[in-house]
Amino acid sequence: MRTPLAEITPPTREAPTFPRLLSGLSSPDNSFGLHDHLEQWGALPLRRARATLLDELDSAGLRGHGGARFPVGTKWRAVSEGRARRAVVVANGAEGEPASLKDAFLLTKFPHLVLDGASLGAAVLNANRIVVYVPDRLTDVIGRAIHARRRADLDPVEIEVVGAPEAFLSGQESAVVRALNNGPALPTFVGIQSIRTRGVGGRPTLVQNVESLAQVAMISRFGGQWFRSVGTDDSPGTMLLTITGRWTEPQVVEAPHGVAFRDLLQLTAQDADRYWGILLGGYGGGWVSMTDILECRLTEEAARQLGSSLGAGVVAVLPRTCCPLAETARVVRYMERQGAGQCGPCVHGLADLAAHMEALAFDPAALRGHLPPIEELCGLIEGRGACRHPDGVTRFVRSALVVFHNEALQHVRRGPCGAVNGPALLPCPAHQGRPR
Amino acid sequence: MMATRRVSGLGAQVTSLPAPKWRVTLVVDPTMCDGHGVCAELLPERVKMDQWGFPIISDEEIPTALADHARRAVASCPRLALHLVEGLQ
Numbered sequence: 001m002r003t004p005l006a007e008i009t010p011p012t013r014e015a016p017t018f019p020r021l022l023s024g025l026s027s028p029d030n031s032f033g034l035h036d037h038l039e040q041w042g043a044l045p046l047r048r049a050r051a052t053l054l055d056e057l058d059s060a061g062l063r064g065h066g067g068a069r070f071p072v073g074t075k076w077r078a079v080s081e082g083r084a085r086r087a088v089v090v091a092n093g094a095e096g097e098p099a100s101l102k103d104a105f106l107l108t109k110f111p112h113l114v115l116d117g118a119s120l121g122a123a124v125l126n127a128n129r130i131v132v133y134v135p136d137r138l139t140d141v142i143g144r145a146i147h148a149r150r151r152a153d154l155d156p157v158e159i160e161v162v163g164a165p166e167a168f169l170s171g172q173e174s175a176v177v178r179a180l181n182n183g184p185a186l187p188t189f190v191g192i193q194s195i196r197t198r199g200v201g202g203r204p205t206l207v208q209n210v211e212s213l214a215q216v217a218m219i220s221r222f223g224g225q226w227f228r229s230v231g232t233d234d235s236p237g238t239m240l241l242t243i244t245g246r247w248t249e250p251q252v253v254e255a256p257h258g259v260a261f262r263d264l265l266q267l268t269a270q271d272a273d274r275y276w277g278i279l280l281g282g283y284g285g286g287w288v289s290m291t292d293i294l295e296c297r298l299t300e301e302a303a304r305q306l307g308s309s310l311g312a313g314v315v316a317v318l319p320r321t322c323c324p325l326a327e328t329a330r331v332v333r334y335m336e337r338q339g340a341g342q343c344g345p346c347v348h349g350l351a352d353l354a355a356h357m358e359a360l361a362f363d364p365a366a367l368r369g370h371l372p373p374i375e376e377l378c379g380l381i382e383g384r385g386a387c388r389h390p391d392g393v394t395r396f397v398r399s400a401l402v403v404f405h406n407e408a409l410q411h412v413r414r415g416p417c418g419a420v421n422g423p424a425l426l427p428c429p430a431h432q433g434r435p436r
Numbered sequence: 437m438m439a440t441r442r443v444s445g446l447g448a449q450v451t452s453l454p455a456p457k458w459r460v461t462l463v464v465d466p467t468m469c470d471g472h473g474v475c476a477e478l479l480p481e482r483v484k485m486d487q488w489g490f491p492i493i494s495d496e497e498i499p500t501a502l503a504d505h506a507r508r509a510v511a512s513c514p515r516l517a518l519h520l521v522e523g524l525q
Contacts, residue, residue, distance in 0.1 A: 187467075188467065189465045189466060189467045189468075342466070342467040343466035343467055343469075344466065344469060344470070344471050344488060344489070344490035345466065345486065345488065345490050346466075348488035348490070349488070380486060380487070380492075384466060384490075384492070385466055386465070386466050386467045
């Protein structure tokens with residue numbers, strides 16, 4: 001077995017308080033090469049990781065940053081139990097959510113944090129294959145980073161890069177495994193457990209979001225207790241967010257869990273009047289009113305209480321120049337088109353849901369004074385797909401009906417609001433066809 | 437979890453937790469199902485059709501009295517999308 005070079009470089013670096021993943025953003029060229037990376041964070045502690053990283057992940061309380069927020073330590077242990085065959089580690093950077101930019105940002109600016117995390121996973125799980133699964137537009141930048149690491153003999157296992165189709169579902173865990181098994185990048189009807197024991201090539205497989213892996217790279221160096229030194233007891237550490245609608249351009253920021261949204265978004269009660277509400281978590285998340293968000297802190301528990309989730313860290317602030325019902329209708333139609341087309345209740349249910357939302361937003365006269373039966377329809381769709389795609393859409397729609405209830409009544413009684421043909425905030429890229 | 441019955445000395449509490457039951461239930465793989473509707477005809481006690489012609493499967497258990505009918509529905513599905521699953525729940 002080779003002794004990786006990085007093991008010889010002494011890890012002498014200081015633990016950062018905050019920011020963490022994005023500490024290097026102050027460096028002049030604004031992107032971290034391998035030299036800068038090792039300079040900043042020191043060596044990759046592979047040997048110590050094999051002995052202690054699983055326990056450190058448990059004590060850190062790190063949860064996945066891809067959207068499902070599953071405990072990372074628990075997932076790694078489940079994969080390590082499939083002992084019969086060598087495991088595969090997949091760094092998942094597919095990021096199908098169009099409103100989320102944080103994974104692409106991280107992969108472009110700090111690829112080595114992600115690759116560190118993947119190598120640590122391979123060391124701990126005794127894997128002999130690492131795949132970095134990223135959108136086609138990022139395969140070059142990741143390929144260059146891998147090349148630099150190979151020359152420095154840094155990783156215990158060769159790292160491959162595989163391009164992911166640009167589609168909403170391409171990062172879904174079972175779709176990733178199916179794509180890497182030379183199938184279409186579509187979800188399958190399998191228990192999550194079976195991916196962990198029989199995934200890529202029938203081998204135990206860890207599919208982990210790239211931001212989660214970057215967090216692992218930090219925990220391996222500074223420990224679980226350090227990780228918990230910011231954040232709350234239930235939501236420890238930091239997370240990357242994509243904030244849209246508040247400033248001219250979308251911003252990727254690293255925020256400590258527990259920060260007040262009013263501070264995060266630099267909002268006063270007066271500013272808040274300029275917005276309808278906030279979409280939290282993404283297109284499978286939920287709308288939250290400005291009144292609620294001004295009292296809310298950035299924790300998963302708080303988001304759940306408001307009927308949403310922090311999901312993959314999307315925070316979209318909807319200005320009053322947009323129509324909230326039109327935004328919702330466009331996203332539901334986008335999600336309907338992005339469905340895999342495999343499950344009847346999702347195919348038909350989302351099509352009907354999109355039609356109802358479009359009527360409410362753009363052609364309420366057709367409804368003859370009645371709100372469409374959207375809630376009953378949601379109840380008929382939920383829990384009946386192979387993946388959670390339809391359930392995410394119904395959560396999103398249900399939250400819209402609660403937060404924008406008055407606006408929905410106004411549309412039905414008086415016709416569409418003036419903003420209905422105004423600017424759109426939430427991206428619904430038309431070029432993304434049905435995933436294949 | 438097993439049913440526990442903790443009995444010790446004087447004044448001890450007797451605790452009894454509901455034991456998880458060995459259940460047999462029906463599950464459809466929605467990616468395979470094309471909505472032929474055979475299951476709803478053969479097992480109306482557990483399967484209803486929705487407005488689009490796809491089965492809504494009850495998650496109630498299949499009692500012995502229904503077992504033969506359930507097995508027939510599973511075997512008759514033209515897409516082999518229907519499954520009986522059993523386990524502690």
